[in-house]
Structures are given as structure tokens and as C-alpha cells.
Amino acid sequence: MRRVLLDGVFHADWMGSLQELADFAGVSVARLSYDAGDSKAAAVKRLNDEFAIAMAALHKGWPDYEIQTWTVQAEEARQWMAAEPDAKPLVPFLSSLHAQRESMGWEGTLADLVERVIENTNAYTAATASLIGRRHVAERAIEAAEDPSSIAWDFSLTTTTEG
Structure with missing residues (x-):
């Protein structure tokens, strides 16, 4: 209505x-x-609701507690990658994660884990930037539109980050 x-x-x-x-x-x-104000508010709400669904899809399959560690993992991985081979910094979270995996039969080095964290971080960063950029453009188009219901957007991604 x-x-x-x-x-x-x-x-x-x-x-x-x-x-x-x-x-x-x-x-x-x-x-x-x-009433442009009313329809603009409805369009922005719909935009933000669909954006939230798209962002949630990026997190699908991971528990919240693990997601909360992504920033720490990314920071430690960046520090480790930036250091010279003979002067690697302490990376307590990733070292503990690697040790736990290794004790349970996971075959891979700390360097392998760091590389995977960097790959996942880069993919997640690209996906979130793409979604946020689309939301920004759509939001500005809604604000400028005479008929906000005519503004369309698409939050589908061709790839997702996994593992």
C-alpha cells in the first residue's frame, strides 16, 4: 500500500x-x-532488508563465535605474511589453531593455514565491498528518484567464500 x-x-x-x-x-x-517520502522510506527498508540477507549469506555455514575471530585471524595472517622468512612474528591465535588441527590429524603447515586465511579474507573483503557498493548506489538512486519503486538492485554474487 x-x-x-x-x-x-x-x-x-x-x-x-x-x-x-x-x-x-x-x-x-x-x-x-x-507520497515520495513514504515510498522512499519503504524502498530503503526493502533495500536494507535485502542487503542484510545477502550479507548473512556470506556467513552461512560458520558459527558466530568463529566469525568473531576472522578479524584476529586476518590481522595475524597479514603480519605473518609481511615478515621476512627468518623473522616471523608470534601469531598466537593461528599457532593455536594450527596446533589443534595438527593434533587431530590435519596435514598442513602454519604457512598453509596463513595462506588460506589470506585467501578467505581477500574473498570476503571483495564480496562485502561489492555488496556495500551496490547498496550505496541503490540508496542514492532511491533518494533521487521521483518514483522510488522504479529503482532496482541485485545483491547476487557469482562466488562465495568457503572454508
């Missing part, structure tokens, strides 16, 4: 077209308009 104005004053909440309302009310369609 959208708010419709008659000569700039609220007239009705209406689900149909302006022409249908004009015919029903017996007025010229030129005297009717959608």
Missing part, C-alpha cells in the same frame, strides 16, 4: 495505480501523486 496525495495533501492509502484511484475518486490523474 502506498500513500497517495491529492493536490499535495494526503488523500488515501492505495494499492492500485494512480489511474485506478483517479477513476475511482472521479478526479484527474494529474492531481494525484505518490
Whole structure:
């Protein structure tokens, strides 16, 4: 349902077209308009709801507690990668993670783990930047639009980050 104005004053909440309302009310369609503020707010809400779903899809399959460690993992991996081979810094989280995996039969070096963390971080960063950029563009288009319902956006990604 959208708010419709008659000569700039609220007239009705209406689900149909302006022409249908004009015919029903017996007025010229030129005297009717959608309340742009109301429809803009609805479009921004829809945009943000769909953005939240797309962002949540990037996290699918990981528990929240693990997601909360991604920043630490990324920072330690960056520090480790930036250091000279003979002067690697302490990376307590990644070292503990590697030791636990290794004790349970995981075959891989700390360097392998660091490389995987960097790959995942880069993929996640690219995906989130893409989604955020799309949201920014759509939000500005909605604000500038005479008919916000005409603005379309797409949050689908061709690849996701896994593992």
C-alpha cells in the first residue's frame, strides 16, 4: 500500500495505480501523486532488508563465535605474511589453531593455514565491498528518484567464500 496525495495533501492509502484511484475518486490523474517520502522510506527498508540477507549469506555455514575471530585471524595472517622468512612474528591465535588441527590429524603447515586465511579474507573483503557498493548506489538512486519503486538492485554474487 502506498500513500497517495491529492493536490499535495494526503488523500488515501492505495494499492492500485494512480489511474485506478483517479477513476475511482472521479478526479484527474494529474492531481494525484505518490507520497515520495513514504515510498522512499519503504524502498530503503526493502533495500536494507535485502542487503542484510545477502550479507548473512556470506556467513552461512560458520558459527558466530568463529566469525568473531576472522578479524584476529586476518590481522595475524597479514603480519605473518609481511615478515621476512627468518623473522616471523608470534601469531598466537593461528599457532593455536594450527596446533589443534595438527593434533587431530590435519596435514598442513602454519604457512598453509596463513595462506588460506589470506585467501578467505581477500574473498570476503571483495564480496562485502561489492555488496556495500551496490547498496550505496541503490540508496542514492532511491533518494533521487521521483518514483522510488522504479529503482532496482541485485545483491547476487557469482562466488562465495568457503572454508
